[in-house]
Structure formats: C-alpha cells, structure tokens
Amino acid sequence: MTTLIPPPPPNPEKAPIENVLSLTQLPDIDPDLFTNTRPMWHPPGARGIYGGAAIAQCLAAAQRTVPSNFTIHSMHCYFVLNGNADIPIIYHVEHVREGRSFATRTVQARQRGKPIFTTTMSFVREGAGGKQLVEHEVKMPFVPGPIETDKDGEATRLPQGIEGPFESQRIDILNNNSPDPHTKKARQWIRARGKISDKGGHQAHLSALAYMSDSYFIGTVARVHKLWRMANPGRARNGKPSIDEDVLKKLLDENDEQTILKKFPELNAEHIKDVKESSASLLKTRTNVAKRPEIGMMVSLDHTIYFHNPRDFRADDWIFTEMDSPWAGDGRGLVMQRMWTKEGKLIATCVQEGVVRLKQEKDSKL
Incomplete structure (x- = not known):
C-alpha cells in the first residue's frame, strides 16, 4: 500500500506539482499528523524515493501549523533512511517555539515507526525586520535565458519523465x-x-x-x-x-x-x-x-x-x-x-x- 488512504483523482485546477505534494491531515489521530495523499516517486536506480518530495512535504505540513503572516526563512534537513515508495509516510509536526517574530517547527517523516527524514524549520513574521533594513544580494550572472518551447521542444527536459511535475x-x-x-x-x-x-x-x-x-x-x-x-x-x-x-x-x-x-x-x-x-x-x-x-x-x-x-x-x-x-x-x-x-x-x-x-x-x- 503506497498511501494510507486511497488517493483521489488529480485535481485539474491545480498544477501537477501541487497534486504530487498534496497531504492528507489525520486530525482524528493528531492534528499535527499528515500523510502523503499520492504515491511517492522512486527514481530509476535510486536507493529510495526522490529526496525533494520529503523536503517539500515536510515544509507543506509545517506551513499548515503556523499563522498565515509567518513565512519560512530556513530549513535544515537530514536524510536518515531510504524512503520506500511502497509504504505510506507519516509526517509529525512538533511545535518547538511560538514567538512574536519567529516560530520554530520540527517535522519527522516516518515509515514503519522509524524516522526516514527529519527537518527543523524557522518561520518569520511578515514585517518583523522593521521599515529600515540592511539589504544586499548576490547578483545573478549573465546567462542565456530559457527558451520558450512547447512540451515536446528539444530544449526542455522532463527530469522525472513525461508525467513529472x-x-x-x-x-x-x-x-x-x-x-x-x-x-x-x-x-x-x-x-x-x-x-x-x-x-x-x-x-x-x-x-x-x-x-x-x-x-x-x-x-x-x-x-x-x-x-x-x-x-x-x-x-x-x-x-x-x-x-x-x-x-x-x-x-x-x-x-x-x-x-x-x-x-x-x-x-x-x-x-x-x-x-x-x-x-x-x-x-x-x-x-x-x-x-x-x-x-x-x-x-x-x-x-x-x-x-x-x-x-x-x-x-x-x-x-x-x-x-x-x-x-x-x-x-x-x-x-x-x-x-x-x-x-x-x-x-x-x-x-x-x-x-x-x-x-x-x-x-x-x-
């Protein structure tokens, strides 16, 4: 069984990546528990699921537990064990801190009771830096821009296949x-x-x-x-x-x-x-x-x-x-x-x- 609950059909009103990353909340067990709504992608030849999915779904789960005026600014992740695409993943969000300017969450992704992935995330309240700010950023190097082609254009690659998000x-x-x-x-x-x-x-x-x-x-x-x-x-x-x-x-x-x-x-x-x-x-x-x-x-x-x-x-x-x-x-x-x-x-x-x-x-x- 790849998901805890049979997955619904993809939502045509959402982008493919939204459907791939959709989560199901498990409030009857714990409002801070979530699971993958759809099967995870296992890259050919890889040892486990695509790591980006675990990163993104942990973030998606944590974002649903913070006030709407708080936004992620950093996340630190560790890949603990290979994820199995044939087993549902349970994401447990822990509320570490609820501050006026910052909120902290940890999320563990588990399969068969063992953590396969863990991350700590920090969220910041909008406008917390004040009106006067210290600002600078590395400039983007000059490179050729992307080539706009149709989905079959030679310039565009689909790293995860024709159904990739x-x-x-x-x-x-x-x-x-x-x-x-x-x-x-x-x-x-x-x-x-x-x-x-x-x-x-x-x-x-x-x-x-x-x-x-x-x-x-x-x-x-x-x-x-x-x-x-x-x-x-x-x-x-x-x-x-x-x-x-x-x-x-x-x-x-x-x-x-x-x-x-x-x-x-x-x-x-x-x-x-x-x-x-x-x-x-x-x-x-x-x-x-x-x-x-x-x-x-x-x-x-x-x-x-x-x-x-x-x-x-x-x-x-x-x-x-x-x-x-x-x-x-x-x-x-x-x-x-x-x-x-x-x-x-x-x-x-x-x-x-x-x-x-x-x-x-x-x-x-x-």
Whole structure:
C-alpha cells in the first residue's frame, strides 16, 4: 500500500506539482499528523524515493501549523533512511517555539515507526525586520535565458519523465574544461509545469521550490569531476559503456537525444546530457572511456535551504540555479546552490552534503 488512504483523482485546477505534494491531515489521530495523499516517486536506480518530495512535504505540513503572516526563512534537513515508495509516510509536526517574530517547527517523516527524514524549520513574521533594513544580494550572472518551447521542444527536459511535475533547461557547465573542479558551475533553468493555483497561495510556490531544489544537486560533484554518474548508467556487464564509441561521437555531433533514448532505453536524458558535457579527451578512445572513474555510491546526507524574498516569486515561472562544489573528500562532497528569478532576484541559497564514493577496483593480489 503506497498511501494510507486511497488517493483521489488529480485535481485539474491545480498544477501537477501541487497534486504530487498534496497531504492528507489525520486530525482524528493528531492534528499535527499528515500523510502523503499520492504515491511517492522512486527514481530509476535510486536507493529510495526522490529526496525533494520529503523536503517539500515536510515544509507543506509545517506551513499548515503556523499563522498565515509567518513565512519560512530556513530549513535544515537530514536524510536518515531510504524512503520506500511502497509504504505510506507519516509526517509529525512538533511545535518547538511560538514567538512574536519567529516560530520554530520540527517535522519527522516516518515509515514503519522509524524516522526516514527529519527537518527543523524557522518561520518569520511578515514585517518583523522593521521599515529600515540592511539589504544586499548576490547578483545573478549573465546567462542565456530559457527558451520558450512547447512540451515536446528539444530544449526542455522532463527530469522525472513525461508525467513529472517540473521541467528544466540545462546550460553548459561554466569552466567545464578547467583542471580545478571547485571553479566549475553547473547551471540550469527550472520551473513547475502548469500553473500553480491561486488557492495554493505562496505556500504552494515555496513547497514547489523546495521540491525542485533537490534536482541536479549532489550530482554536481560527479559532473565537475566528469565521473560516470551511476553505478551502472548505460553500461554493459563488462564495465564498458553499452553505447558504441561511434554512436557516442554521432550523439555529440548531431545532438540527437530522441534517437539515442530509443536505441538505448537503459539511459535517460540526464545521462545523455552528462555524456555531452564530458570533455572530448575522455571520449577519444575506448581505453580512456573504460578508465573513466565511476561512482559506486552517491546519496544525500543533508539539505539546507535559506529562503529569500519568499513571497515574491512564482515557482511556475523560470528559475535560474547555479551550483558549485567547494570541497570533496573522505567519501563525501559539498555543493552550494543559488536560485534566482528570471528577473534576477535571489530567492534561495541551498547547501547539500552527500556520500560520494567511487567504485573501487578489486585488488588483483587478493
């Protein structure tokens, strides 16, 4: 059973991301208990559910327990156990503090009585900063704007498939050929599909932003090091890419994603994009490709979001994100992310640390 209560049909008056993130309150048990209304998405090949869903639903639950004039400004999250898409999730909101200017909530997401995800959130009352303010923000870098296309346009990707709730357009990695991974920046435009309903209010846009913030995040470490992304992304059992070298070259020359996706169903658009972003030197020979380091394990440990201008953006309009990794080592990696509106207003700063372990070669002496 994937949900505690049979899910209703999707509400056509709401955007897909609103339906995905909808919660059912359990007031007969406890008014601070909620559960997922619809099944959770389990990314192919991942160890558990998409982490952004747990982040966003915890936020959605907490937002329903604070006064309407209080708005989220920060949340600090930990991924404790892999979420199981076949089991309902129970979200328990704890009221930690009710202050005049700030309110604090913790939320635990549980399955089978065990916490799989936990977060502490702080909300601030509107206008609490006063009329005179200290203000500054990092300016958005100059980048090509998003390309407006129809749903089948080549520029737009659907990271979670044709029924996924958001879309993205990648921009080439800045400084991609630099020998210093920390100088590279992974960039994309993202937005929720459809139109978020007026009834959802600013809360729906914040939850949607939280959901999308986990996209293309810890994987930045793999991208700036030009590693194979997954333990088995498009590879034959012998460890070499299942795509022939000539096909790879043709892919890079012709940019024909649809053909390659049909020919190699084990791949997805993100894997193909990663191949395109790899330097030509890594794809010159089969030997170089075969020796390319491979990710053995990559999973998020924690996730922090600082919300700026939280009532002054729309998640169903294009949002620009830029990610870089200041450090990696000891089997972990750290990634920083900034998010701006299309007009250049900074709306969020995010931080994520995750396990990033290479697939180890077997010692021939053993």
